[in-house]
Amino acid sequence: MEFLRLIEEKWQKRWEEARIFEANPDPSRPKFFITVAYPYPNSPQHIGHARTYTLADAYARYMRMRGYNVLLPMAFHYTGTPVLAMARRLAEGDPELVKDFVKIYKVPEDKLKELTDPLAMARYFHEEIKEGMRRIGYSIDWRREFTTIDPQYNKFIEWQFRRLQKAGYITRGSHPVGWCPKDGNPVGQHDTVGDVEPEIGEFTLIKFRFGEWVMPTATLRPETVFGVTNIWLNPKATYVKALVDGEGWIVSQQCAEKLTYQNRSVKVLERFEGKALIGKAVRNPAVGSEVLILPADFVDPGNATGVVMSVPGHAPYDYVALENIKVDEARLREFGLSVEAVKAIRPISVIEVPSYSEIPAADVVRRMGITVQTDPKLEDATKEVYRHEFHNGRMRENTGKYAELPVAEAKERVKQDLIAEGKATTMYELLNRPVRCRCGTECVVKIFEDQWFIDYGNPEWKALAHKCLARMRILPEELRSEYVYVIDWLREKACARRSGLGTRLPWDPDWIIESLSDSTIYMAYYTIARHINAYGIRAEQLTDEVFDYVFLGIGDAGEIAGKTGIDERVLEEMRREFLYFYPLDSRHSAHELIPNHLTFMIFNHTAIFPENLWPRQIVTNGHVTMEGAKMSKSFGNIIPLREGLAMFGADPIRLSVLATAELLQDADFSPAVARAMRDRLERLYRLTVETLKGQGESSGEQANIDRWMLSRLQGHIARATEAMEKLVVRKAINTIMFDLDQDIQWYQKRVKASGGGVPAKTLRETLRVQVLMLAPFAPHICEELWEMMGENGFVSLASWPKPDETMVDEEVEEAESLIRSLLEDTLEILRATGITPKRVCYYAAAPWKWQVYMKALEMAIGGKLNQGILMKRLMEDPGLRAKAKEVAGFAGKIVEEINRTPHDKRQKLLKVGIINEIQALKDAEDFLRAELNAEIRLYMEESPQIYDPKNRAHIAKPWRPAIYIE
Numbered sequence: 001m002e003f004l005r006l007i008e009e010k011w012q013k014r015w016e017e018a019r020i021f022e023a024n025p026d027p028s029r030p031k032f033f034i035t036v037a038y039p040y041p042n043s044p045q046h047i048g049h050a051r052t053y054t055l056a057d058a059y060a061r062y063m064r065m066r067g068y069n070v071l072l073p074m075a076f077h078y079t080g081t082p083v084l085a086m087a088r089r090l091a092e093g094d095p096e097l098v099k100d101f102v103k104i105y106k107v108p109e110d111k112l113k114e115l116t117d118p119l120a121m122a123r124y125f126h127e128e129i130k131e132g133m134r135r136i137g138y139s140i141d142w143r144r145e146f147t148t149i150d151p152q153y154n155k156f157i158e159w160q161f162r163r164l165q166k167a168g169y170i171t172r173g174s175h176p177v178g179w180c181p182k183d184g185n186p187v188g189q190h191d192t193v194g195d196v197e198p199e200i201g202e203f204t205l206i207k208f209r210f211g212e213w214v215m216p217t218a219t220l221r222p223e224t225v226f227g228v229t230n231i232w233l234n235p236k237a238t239y240v241k242a243l244v245d246g247e248g249w250i251v252s253q254q255c256a257e258k259l260t261y262q263n264r265s266v267k268v269l270e271r272f273e274g275k276a277l278i279g280k281a282v283r284n285p286a287v288g289s290e291v292l293i294l295p296a297d298f299v300d301p302g303n304a305t306g307v308v309m310s311v312p313g314h315a316p317y318d319y320v321a322l323e324n325i326k327v328d329e330a331r332l333r334e335f336g337l338s339v340e341a342v343k344a345i346r347p348i349s350v351i352e353v354p355s356y357s358e359i360p361a362a363d364v365v366r367r368m369g370i371t372v373q374t375d376p377k378l379e380d381a382t383k384e385v386y387r388h389e390f391h392n393g394r395m396r397e398n399t400g401k402y403a404e405l406p407v408a409e410a411k412e413r414v415k416q417d418l419i420a421e422g423k424a425t426t427m428y429e430l431l432n433r434p435v436r437c438r439c440g441t442e443c444v445v446k447i448f449e450d451q452w453f454i455d456y457g458n459p460e461w462k463a464l465a466h467k468c469l470a471r472m473r474i475l476p477e478e479l480r481s482e483y484v485y486v487i488d489w490l491r492e493k494a495c496a497r498r499s500g501l502g503t504r505l506p507w508d509p510d511w512i513i514e515s516l517s518d519s520t521i522y523m524a525y526y527t528i529a530r531h532i533n534a535y536g537i538r539a540e541q542l543t544d545e546v547f548d549y550v551f552l553g554i555g556d557a558g559e560i561a562g563k564t565g566i567d568e569r570v571l572e573e574m575r576r577e578f579l580y581f582y583p584l585d586s587r588h589s590a591h592e593l594i595p596n597h598l599t600f601m602i603f604n605h606t607a608i609f610p611e612n613l614w615p616r617q618i619v620t621n622g623h624v625t626m627e628g629a630k631m632s633k634s635f636g637n638i639i640p641l642r643e644g645l646a647m648f649g650a651d652p653i654r655l656s657v658l659a660t661a662e663l664l665q666d667a668d669f670s671p672a673v674a675r676a677m678r679d680r681l682e683r684l685y686r687l688t689v690e691t692l693k694g695q696g697e698s699s700g701e702q703a704n705i706d707r708w709m710l711s712r713l714q715g716h717i718a719r720a721t722e723a724m725e726k727l728v729v730r731k732a733i734n735t736i737m738f739d740l741d742q743d744i745q746w747y748q749k750r751v752k753a754s755g756g757g758v759p760a761k762t763l764r765e766t767l768r769v770q771v772l773m774l775a776p777f778a779p780h781i782c783e784e785l786w787e788m789m790g791e792n793g794f795v796s797l798a799s800w801p802k803p804d805e806t807m808v809d810e811e812v813e814e815a816e817s818l819i820r821s822l823l824e825d826t827l828e829i830l831r832a833t834g835i836t837p838k839r840v841c842y843y844a845a846a847p848w849k850w851q852v853y854m855k856a857l858e859m860a861i862g863g864k865l866n867q868g869i870l871m872k873r874l875m876e877d878p879g880l881r882a883k884a885k886e887v888a889g890f891a892g893k894i895v896e897e898i899n900r901t902p903h904d905k906r907q908k909l910l911k912v913g914i915i916n917e918i919q920a921l922k923d924a925e926d927f928l929r930a931e932l933n934a935e936i937r938l939y940m941e942e943s944p945q946i947y948d949p950k951n952r953a954h955i956a957k958p959w960r961p962a963i964y965i966e
Ligand SMILES: [Zn+2]
Pocket: 180, 181, 182, 183, 437, 438, 439, 440, 441
């Protein structure tokens, strides 16, 4: 471990001294610009964060070795509530947070007070995160570092917002937003516990009448109002009578409070338990009939009004609740309900839908075997009925003027008509509630007045975003439909807050641009951050004209230089650098940023930049779990990155977070995996040291086994390269480390048995290539080995290997795989029989069998092999005709087998042709003797000198010698 640490420090220092990751424009080389979402410095990074960043770094390193001029920069996102909320919780002395800071993050206790200042906290963790990124060996060009509160960056964001405003993408008005009542701020995904995006839905409140009171039932399916059989109230929940905009309403207590956030004046008059109203009758405003109020525990007073209309014909929840209460006479009596009256309630069908009965809810409930209202399958049942009715349903005759209308249309018409007649209104509610703010408070929906929005609902803008997406490479491709969905679904997004760090809205400086809105095109800023840092360009010099010129080519550099005092040459240099590195080649983040950040990035690029500068690729990955469990501070299974690095080393951690999963899956980290990776790297180190000690420079002619090793190596290079091109990194690492290692071990065993000493030349070449391919993943140890091998320069800058076709020898590979499976088969027999062998005899197939086999393969290339046709062809040969019976017997055995063999394997075998099997066996004789610790005898089937006491030789097939053990 200690030696790994020394190697890491040594190479990190050398990289820094040689500045090899500082990328400048170089027109002679193709460029590749990679960015990862910059971190919020509100806590140190842990091993879970390492996945996205390490993936981007390994990709950057790979592309660098492929000859690209790679730029991988980094910055820090100080903006908004993530930092602010953390500092506030610390200031409030939140005991859990204090414990996390001291116990998990190892913040010195005397530092805590200082960190209650948001800026101090950001600075502190900024350094902490940066140090972690250095220690894990990311190939970052640190000259371009910035924070989102640097005054120069603020100027850039101001420019962006003025551009958006000019394009008509900024609106002001009243819109519903997710809201934290405690903070008095809108909440987005980055402000919530568990990073959930608040999803807002509009409920229709249908005004059922209870005397002079309104009981507004909340529904997402107003068209089913014609099928209402009763009302549900939660008997244990607290309800209120309140004046809502002057009208007397009965709603849950929570609802009364929520309505105040939606521009309603609410005056609560009286509180009571829901059970007080059970058994009373209310009038359905749509049809005029009266229905009973019944008790239901599934009614959540925290959801919308807490008053639910029951439509058992089309709502599985209602159907099950009604069936349940009908048979629960004790409960009916408890609430003083008439048993006969309740039992008489029948579901009313108002929608006709193909392939369902009158009562679709009943069909689905029965099919899913649901009997109680607490069954979680009810969610799926509800979704199914809703989906089918919405897409294929038609309103029945009993719905009056809506009869025959498709449900999708009726839904909207019923709602609008009821509202127009004063029989309904609307209310917003979170569809995925409860959503908690990071401060712990449950979020609500607020209609936000006079707020600034970015209008992602603009249809022309959506069209541009779709156009950009269509041209982009999305990895993994499976997620493309999610981007399509989000682009369609996005509406106005509140883009400014009253508090937090960040850039002030240029035309209304009381507002601060929030963190998902000031992080959409900053990749462009990296291309000029180097000049701003190096030339000491001040914020006041960065006028809109500067950005217009640098990013859009508008205006004259000389003139702008005169106005701003920025040297004309510097302005031109900035413009050139931007045009060299842009567009962005690859953007990296975790999947969860698709609904906001990643899609916002697409939108904003299309709004600001010309088409040729739109981003080209997005790569997202899943999370990291810890020994199968979700990583969470409350589980105590978070390992801060720097602690992990100290425990396991940088290269083992890099490999651990990448080798256990492909992009779509969650990766599972465990100390055992990290230690296993470390062991493998140490073994590679020892093997290299041994190999380099070996004398083998003039090993003379290559043996078959050397040709085999080098041929296999070409295949591994090809597979690893293909995997890296698609960022199928788990497969790449498996190929480079595990598959190649297995071959190396096999090769060593084979060579050792033949007494050939250390086969340095072949092994050196193999290890050299392995080190090259492993370098993007485990760069430190690979640099060390590269140097030990006497290679020039950094392995980080060496060329990624290309498979050498001239070294591919399929015959040698197939012959070796014959030996491999022969040994396995023999060992299997020994295991099964428990024999300790004195002698092992192998019988190679007779030449005529090869002749038959090749003919069969040849015919199988054209399609399915037919035994009759094969025999006809074989009998054209006089030699085979002479032994027709044996030929027929053998052909019968191989036809089925060849038909099962994959097409490409058949082609390969056909290409390799007839091999000298006896010779291949002879080459491996010493090896087999050593492995089996027995005398080895080799015979050709049908040879006169054969020793075959148990008559085994005749079962030999090409590529499958027969075995006899005694
Ligand atoms: Zn809050």
